[in-house]
Amino acid sequence: MAVSPKERIAMPVAGRPPLDVERIRQDFPVLRVLQRGRPIAYLDNAATSQKPQQVIDAIYRYYSEQNANVHRGVHYLSQQATDLYEQARSKVAKFVGTTVGCEIVFTRGTTESINLVAHSYGRQHVKSGDEILISHMEHHSNIVPWQMLCEQTGAHLKVIPINDDGELLLDEFEKLLTPRTKIVSIVHVSNALGTINPVKYIVDKAHAAGAVVVVDGAQATPHLPVTVKELGCDFYALSGHKMYGPTGIGVLYGRAELLERMQPFQGGGDMILSVTFEKTTYNHHPFRFEAGTPHIEGAIGLGAAIDYLHAVGIEKIAAHEHDLLEYGTQRLLEVDGLRLIGTARVKAGVLGFTLASAHPHDVGQILDDQGVAVRAGHHCAQPVMQRFGVPATTRASFGMYNTREEIDRMVDGLHEVNRIFG
């Protein structure tokens, strides 16, 4: 007898208690939006995730009951807003696995976090002839800031190649590591390929060679447990909006010894201790890197998102998404002319693919007509597209609320694409 999609969802994954997806879906109001009478199958989580009511409520509560500027008022509301903002910092610290709150800098997102490192650490430590090592699977935000730094300093950008499955060639990485390598900046989970990189291994090798390691964690924190102190990395960047939090807020974790000695990123209020026209003394980290009024509600919303992730359980989420990945991979391979782009052995819930019959743009359009939201394009990773010889891919990426039934809807849509374009 055929198993209905509902029953399949309920099947436990390898002995673990399953995630109660139906219950979780209740928390996300966007999932109730109808597109031409049907709920949207939101499979574009790598671009941004939806937000649970708990996050929306935290922001609403902040503006309706707690709003004031932080770090500057003696009054009740300011104290409260400051407490909430700093509590959010502590939540982030615990979430990424450090006990030191001052190692957490709030930024606008991963992009700004990486730019901060390139600007404040890079310009101080990178000189002409030095090398910066990235990989072929980086998001543009982990390429361009380093190119800019190279232009400013006369350093050289080196690229770790990847194989046809979208895995780093670690032998090549070791060959590229030299005494000239000052920074290794690597994506934890690739947004275009889904590859989960062996960050700890890379950190150990890079440290042995005397380089610091920056990790782009934008796609990692929503999907797997991250402990920076275990990874041993020097910097770790993440974006709130990809982990069920608001847009415009992100984090840079930096080891205290490094942050302590780094120059500011921007100048202004909050990042100073004292200012005269002759001399300004900078505040200590993390405040030295948070010039101006911060994104207070964003930080509070991110704190609420972290509470939510803890309540659901990041391990459970990872297991659920892994189940979706396996199921989705197997179902996609049934589709005529489908080529998966990104087949690493260790992978997160990202399925990038091309269809022989149609361009990704057209695929995305037909799927949209079925109420299935996927991304079509180069995913801000043009070198990945070049590596695989495709102009673009269609990408489905999973979040904790996705179901096998939604994957079935996508696969039905792909068969429809083949019918139309075949």
Next chain:
Amino acid sequence: MSETRALYEQVILDHNKNPRNFRDMKDATKHVEGFNPLCGDHFTVYVKLDGNTISDVAFKGSGCAISKASASVMTTELKGKTREEAQAVFKRFHLMVTSPVDETVDEDALGKLQVFSGVREYPVRIKCATLAWHALMAALENKQELVTTEEQ
């Protein structure tokens, strides 16, 4: 399916599958590349001018069905036209794809080009439908050799 069916008219599907004048041209008077950096659509449009008349027009490259079919239909519609006639056709075409969805399409003036009226419902696809056209217009005006959708 009805709505995307309307976008992907049979004529479009046919031109996508069997694009006309899909070749390069060694003796072209001018060629211009059209590039959409957002989705990677990339075509080169070749034109041969005989005095003021387009004696041959062709294209190569890759892109979505809308951009490819639009380039293909363009070549069939404009071959033999004068420069000014071609510019007038482009003007009508551009006006149609950017007009409000509920506006009726002047079928007589547009002829085969009316199959692209469906893109009006999908604003992001207007750039696909006009990419090769912009490249050809640049070629006719003897302008730069690369046009991108992000500078229009």
